[in-house]
Amino acid sequence: MDEEVDTPEDPRREFAEECRSARELHDPAPLTQAHLAKLLRTSKSTISRVETCHGAIPPDIPPRLDEVFATDGKFKRLYEEAVAASYPTLYRRRMAMERAAVAIREWSPTLVPGLFHTADYARCLFKGGFPRASTKETVAFVSDRLARKAVLEGGMAPDVRLVLCESVLYRRFCPPDVMRRQLKALLDAGSRPTVRVQILPLDAPGHLFSDWPVSLITSPDHTVSVCVENYRTAGIVDDPDSVRTALRTYDELTGDALSARESARLIAEQMEKLT
Known part of the structure; x- marks a missing residue:
């Protein structure tokens, strides 16, 4: 070669x-x-x-x-x-869309999404999935993951809406101090004028997105694309009917979720329990 x-x-x-x-x-x-x-x-x-x-x-x-x-x-x-160029080809379009977005709606049933990761949380997540990864590979992953957070900063930052399943707050795949700092980072992110963080209670009704994380990304021309990721795969859906269904589902999620203030209170309470 x-x-x-x-x-x-x-x-x-x-x-x-x-x-x-x-x-x-x-x-x-x-x-x-x-x-x-x-x-x-x-x-x-x-x-x-x-x-x-x-x-x-x-x-x-x-x-x-x-x-x-x-x-x-x-x-x-x-x-x-x-x-973005360091990511596999199937993720690069999503990365480009994210950088240009005027609005990003995120839903996650299991983990804090990458846009909000702390370095320690990202490191634990990567090492859990790839226990044989070298130090160099781990450092590169964490650096790339933190770089994505740049889209949240600056005068042209998109409006970001994040809905997390309540179970995300209780997962213990990382040490308590790492999770506590990650929850603090969520609280700090939610205090930004362009970011809203909501928690969907465990007793909320079932919905179309129950099994997987979904991102709805709005481009500068107000076109919305739906990004769905699974193991080693990533899909981008642009079909208008599917996008309308996804937008309706996301509206239902935000309606069933706790308010931003109630969500912040719940996150803070969980932080206090992590010792």
């Missing part, structure tokens, strides 16, 4: 080249890697790895680069594209 060669179209390579170019062409004088590292509050070795495409890009680096070089979100965009 021929060795894979990076091309200018590779977003990870483009990120590296743009970083090096911005540093060397900085006005009024070029910046060394050490000087840039100081401005970004990181290490020279980190800048070197970023510019030579060694390892994942730390998620805090792109917004700081945009700030230092006044690049109006260019590095954030390239970073999101690089993360």
Whole structure:
């Protein structure tokens, strides 16, 4: 098999080249890697790895680069594209839709969705599914998962609505302190003006989405697509009748769920029980 060669179209390579170019062409004088590292509050070795495409890009680096070089979100965009490119092909369309979305509706019957993961929660989830994974593979997964959270930040963040089955709060696949921090992250996310978190009680009626997580993603032209994921598979449904059915089901879920305030109270109560 021929060795894979990076091309200018590779977003990870483009990120590296743009970083090096911005540093060397900085006005009024070029910046060394050490000087840039100081401005970004990181290490020279980190800048070197970023510019030579060694390892994942730390998620805090792109917004700081945009700030230092006044690049109006260019590095954030390239970073999101690089993360999306690291996912299997069948997930990439969903990732692109997520980045461009004006609204995202999430439902999960089992786990906190990836957009809201903490690093420790994501790590426990990955290691549970892939116990033989190397440290490098685990670090890459966690880094990529955290990178998805960038869509929740900035002035163009989509409106996000999340409904979780109450059982998600009680699952014990990770240590109590990890779950407590994850629940705190949910509370923090729900305090954002663009995010609403609701809990569906255990005694709620059955519904079409009972068995699997579903995302309804609204594009800038207000077209809605339904994303459904299962083991090693991901499907995107655009059929208008199916989308209408999914929207109606989601409306029923939000109607049966606790209010955002009641949900936050329940999450906080569960946090206190985790010792």
